[in-house]
Amino acid sequence: MAKTHVSTSINGEPVEFLADPGSSLLDALRNTLGLTGTKEGCGTGDCGACSVTVDGRLVCSCLVLAVEAEGAEIATIEGMAQGEALHPLQRKFLEMAALQCGICTPGVLISARALLEKNPDPTETEVRFGLAGNLCRCTGYDKIVRAVMEAAAEMRETV
Amino acid sequence: MNVITDKLRVEDNKWIGQRTIRPDGADKVTGRASYAADNTMPGMIWGKVLRSPHAHARIRSIDTSKAEALPGVKAVVTAKDIVDFPLETSVLLGIQDMRWMCRNVMAREKALFHGHPVAAVAAINEEVAVAACALIEVDYEVLPHVIEIEDAIRDDAPILHDFARFEGKPSNIAGTMTAKLGDVEAGFAEADVIVERTFRTRPIHQGYIEPQACTVSYSADGRATIWSSSQGQFMVRAMTSLLTGVPQSNIRAIPAEIGGGFGAKTIIYLEPVALLLSKKSGRPVKMVMTREEVMRATGPTSGSFSTVKIGAKRDGTLVAAKGDFYIQAGCLPGGPLRGPVGCAFAPYDIPHVLSVGYDVVSNRSKVAAYRAPGAPLGAYAAESVIDEIAEQLGMDPLELRLKNTARSGTKAAYGATFAKVTFEETIEAIRDHEHYKAPLDRNPRPGVRRGRGVASGFWYNAGGESSAQVNITEDGNVVVTTGHPDVGGSRASIANVTAELLGVDHGRVSVLIGDTASIGYSNLTGGSRVTFASAMVVTQSAEKVIGQLKERAAKIWKIDPEAVHWENGEARPAGPNAGQFPPLTLADLAARASETGGPIGAGVQLNTAGAEPGFATHVVDVEVDVDLGIVRVLRYTAAQDVGRALHPSYVEGQIQGGVVQGIGWALSEEYLYDRQGRLENAGFLDYRMPVCSDVPMIEAVMLEIPNPKHPQGVRGVGEAPIVPPLAAISNAVHDALGTRFYSLPMSPPKVLARLDEA
Numbered sequence: 016m017a018k019t020h021v022s023t024s025i026n027g028e029p030v031e032f033l034a035d036p037g038s039s040l041l042d043a044l045r046n047t048l049g050l051t052g053t054k055e056g057c058g059t060g061d062c063g064a065c066s067v068t069v070d071g072r073l074v075c076s077c078l079v080l081a082v083e084a085e086g087a088e089i090a091t092i093e094g095m096a097q098g099e100a101l102h103p104l105q106r107k108f109l110e111m112a113a114l115q116c117g118i119c120t121p122g123v124l125i126s127a128r129a130l131l132e133k134n135p136d137p138t139e140t141e142v143r144f145g146l147a148g149n150l151c152r153c154t155g156y157d158k159i160v161r162a163v164m165e166a167a168a169e170m171r172e173t174v
Numbered sequence: 175m176n177v178i179t180d181k182l183r184v185e186d187n188k189w190i191g192q193r194t195i196r197p198d199g200a201d202k203v204t205g206r207a208s209y210a211a212d213n214t215m216p217g218m219i220w221g222k223v224l225r226s227p228h229a230h231a232r233i234r235s236i237d238t239s240k241a242e243a244l245p246g247v248k249a250v251v252t253a254k255d256i257v258d259f260p261l262e263t264s265v266l267l268g269i270q271d272m273r274w275m276c277r278n279v280m281a282r283e284k285a286l287f288h289g290h291p292v293a294a295v296a297a298i299n300e301e302v303a304v305a306a307c308a309l310i311e312v313d314y315e316v317l318p319h320v321i322e323i324e325d326a327i328r329d330d331a332p333i334l335h336d337f338a339r340f341e342g343k344p345s346n347i348a349g350t351m352t353a354k355l356g357d358v359e360a361g362f363a364e365a366d367v368i369v370e371r372t373f374r375t376r377p378i379h380q381g382y383i384e385p386q387a388c389t390v391s392y393s394a395d396g397r398a399t400i401w402s403s404s405q406g407q408f409m410v411r412a413m414t415s416l417l418t419g420v421p422q423s424n425i426r427a428i429p430a431e432i433g434g435g436f437g438a439k440t441i442i443y444l445e446p447v448a449l450l451l452s453k454k455s456g457r458p459v460k461m462v463m464t465r466e467e468v469m470r471a472t473g474p475t476s477g478s479f480s481t482v483k484i485g486a487k488r489d490g491t492l493v494a495a496k497g498d499f500y501i502q503a504g505c506l507p508g509g510p511l512r513g514p515v516g517c518a519f520a521p522y523d524i525p526h527v528l529s530v531g532y533d534v535v536s537n538r539s540k541v542a543a544y545r546a547p548g549a550p551l552g553a554y555a556a557e558s559v560i561d562e563i564a565e566q567l568g569m570d571p572l573e574l575r576l577k578n579t580a581r582s583g584t585k586a587a588y589g590a591t592f593a594k595v596t597f598e599e600t601i602e603a604i605r606d607h608e609h610y611k612a613p614l615d616r617n618p619r620p621g622v623r624r625g626r627g628v629a630s631g632f633w634y635n636a637g638g639e640s641s642a643q644v645n646i647t648e649d650g651n652v653v654v655t656t657g658h659p660d661v662g663g664s665r666a667s668i669a670n671v672t673a674e675l676l677g678v679d680h681g682r683v684s685v686l687i688g689d690t691a692s693i694g695y696s697n698l699t700g701g702s703r704v705t706f707a708s709a710m711v712v713t714q715s716a717e718k719v720i721g722q723l724k725e726r727a728a729k730i731w732k733i734d735p736e737a738v739h740w741e742n743g744e745a746r747p748a749g750p751n752a753g754q755f756p757p758l759t760l761a762d763l764a765a766r767a768s769e770t771g772g773p774i775g776a777g778v779q780l781n782t783a784g785a786e787p788g789f790a791t792h793v794v795d796v797e798v799d800v801d802l803g804i805v806r807v808l809r810y811t812a813a814q815d816v817g818r819a820l821h822p823s824y825v826e827g828q829i830q831g832g833v834v835q836g837i838g839w840a841l842s843e844e845y846l847y848d849r850q851g852r853l854e855n856a857g858f859l860d861y862r863m864p865v866c867s868d869v870p871m872i873e874a875v876m877l878e879i880p881n882p883k884h885p886q887g888v889r890g891v892g893e894a895p896i897v898p899p900l901a902a903i904s905n906a907v908h909d910a911l912g913t914r915f916y917s918l919p920m921s922p923p924k925v926l927a928r929l930d931e932a
């Protein structure tokens with residue numbers, strides 16, 4: 016099948032690629048563009064490992080068609096740190112050991128950032144529901160929730 | 175919370191026990207860490223597996239000619255390409271029997287479950303590979319199938335394997351295991367109270383988020399390189415070698431970062447197939463399982479059907495215990511009998527025990543290890559019965575346990591005589607915890623009932639083979655290499671230990687995981703052994719390095735090496751008699767390494783021993799919504815003897831993660847089959863693992879009672895936390911509702927049905 020030309024922006028940089036009309040944004044990121052920081056845990060929208068934002072909206076990239084990236088602004092885990100400076104969420108995840116195997120971590124971080132953009136001062140329950148789309152099998156979520164709340168507190172102070 | 179009972183060596187620790195940043199952390203929060211599916215190679219093609227659509231069928235023939243003719247297809251393999259291990263002779267690799275592994279990787283005489291691999295294709299892309307699989311013609315003779323244990327052990331059940339015999343007859347019971355102590359019937363004769371109950375659990379999946387994946391490159395010189403994620407690169411090498419006939423020396427297995435395993439990645443599915451596809455096609459081959467393939471065709475853990483009978487005196491003394499554990503093996507023998515048979519009664523000093531396990535095959539995917547393999551099944555039954563005995567005797571369930579704990583010198587039915595038992599301490603930690611004492615509002619609002627439950631658990635823990643190399647770089651820093659994939663922070667622990675021993679800043683230590691060509695043989699990451707074993711070999715390596723450093727300083731100072739001390743990362747003269755010299759730092763000595771004798775570094779390869787068992791006691795509060803049948807965990811506290819927490823955060827993490835897996839096991843996870851023997855819920859939507867909003871914070875109470883047989887006092891941690899939750903939650907639900915469940919999961923439909931009966 017003929018491929019479609021897609022012009023998009025990923026982490027603030029212009030990107031062009033060719034996509035099969037039926038292929039997912041996740042597939043384009045990982046296999047066409049080499050951005051393997053976004054993970055695939057299920058391919059069916061049930062685990063959140065593939066979380067990215069499209070025009071600021073949190074999505075499962077396995078459920079978005081690659082061609083839908085046309086003209087959009089995509090943000091992935093690779094763009095979360097500013098150079099050497101980690102995002103407060105990334106830093107808190109390290110300091111508070113909020114990851115074990117780390118396969119869920121990129122998706123959890125992207126979801127958490129999207130959550131804090133909407134709600135800078137979430138309760139524990141709000142964090143738990145905000146991250147309910149991101150499966151983590153290793154941590155039992157305890158340290159993830161704490162790290163997100165700590166990061167939120169720090170981000171509120173620095174604003 | 176930390177309860178440190180041995181202050182001696184802990185107080186002056188600078189790095190051990192600190193919550194340092196893990197060495198592999200930055201790459202994991204920025205998306206740079208490379209997991210199995212992240213690898214690519216120039217010229218790489220894609221492999222896909224054709225799987226049986228039948229639960230049980232004889233394979234009469236396979237015709238791959240149409241698939242091979244499809245443009246873009248580069249290679250096809252079937253069972254005839256895999257090394258056959260004839261049924262007559264057992265060939266063991268660790269606990270895995272290659273007779274079963276070769277048939278698990280590719281169906282041979284029969285397809286034994288829906289999803290069983292029957293052929294594989296490599297093609298220029300995944301779409302062509304999938305299309306080619308559809309062109310393979312398999313002539314099946316469909317056979318009657320059997321799924322559940324109770325059906326599989328009936329006399330008229332379809333028999334999976336002609337070779338399996340039980341009591342002289344063809345059977346789906348492929349083996350048994352017994353642990354015995356005293357005379358159990360005589361024991362029951364002494365009992366005032368006897369409780370006997372039957373329990374059922376369903377197979378559940380390990381649920382790692384990273385599907386199995388690998389890239390394999392077989393070169394023209396007959397050498398192969400494997401990139402894959404596993405719980406043991408040496409297992410990958412050995413098993414792939416056995417299944418393909420390529421000698422181990424010609425295979426280099428490179429461990430990718432692993433995205434969860436929990437035991438399931440102690441065996442392989444794809445690597446030998448990909449190697450053979452690469453060999454036939456002359457191209458590197460990448461294979462990645464879909465989630466559906468993971469659920470259908472990689473091992474879940476066993477379901478179980480168990481009867482446990484325990485007898486007690488009126489004063490609460492346990493006098494006899496009997497367990498019959500029917501454990502699902504999946505389609506090929508090898509269920510984790512050792513878990514329930516050995517662990518169920520091990521925490522207790524019971525004079526008369528008879529524990530028998532039955533390995534039951536049926537038309538399901540072959541089980542794989544899952545965290546404390548089999549032990550939660552036995553504990554679920556035993557700890558539920560103990561709860562009932564406490565109720566009948568009117569005793570506090572923790573007091574009943576305290577009265578009967580195994581102690582130093584107690585002989586367990588599975589054979590061991592315990593050296594140092596720390597079970598009592600875990601019970602006391604829960605009994606004295608604010609959680610256990612806190613009042614519970616049993617009916618906080620209409621339609622809601624609350625209850626509290628406790629349970630304990632045991633796991634053997636393990637030592638075994640490990641290798642490490644500690645090298646001092648030319649600029650005076652430290653690189654440590656071990657042979658163990660890091661599933662949850664073991665590099666962080668090793669960095670702490672190394673920094674402590676060498677007396678250098680944590681930031682100067684790098685910890686790497688070697689591939690099979692760069693580090694000595696190391697057994698699997700599993701059984702709660704890695705931190706225990708690798709800290710031991712790293713300690714011995716570091717001690718050798720310190721010996722070298724002292725020698726180098728002695729040479730420079732022209733004094734006896736005995737007269738040199740290593741302290742805070744510096745060599746110093748041992749005392750005024752040794753001479754007056756300014757200290758030499760690691761960097762000083764590294765800079766002068768060539769002139770003083772060459773590179774500085776040492777390695778140790780060892781079969782480690784001294785892994786004392788793990789004990790855990792948990793308390794949980796639940797809330798049952800009687801209109802919806804939903805059980806929610808409100809509060810959870812888990813106490814465990816961890817020996818010494820080299821990195822407390824990752825120790826807590828093991829406990830918290832294990833508990834939440836146990837919550838899923840108790841409340842929502844199960845494999846569901848249709849009448850044709852097809853798994854109905856092969857995905858994360860319908861196979862319901864706990865999500866963030868399902869669970870509360872999990873309080874981990876780490877009891878640090880040093881293991882006297884380990885240089886830092888480490889005790890394995892990872893397995894024990896999944897052992898108590900099943901019974902603890904079931905006991906709490908009983909406390910809430912006054913009715914007891916004898917099967918898991920306690921899912922809403924089951925809870926509602928029970929409430930309707932009442």
Ligand code: FES
Nearest residue numbers: 058060062063077
């Ligand atoms: S991979 Fe997209 S939700 Fe799981």
Ligand code: FES
Nearest residue numbers: 115119151152153
């Ligand atoms: S850290 Fe392993 S799945 Fe979350």
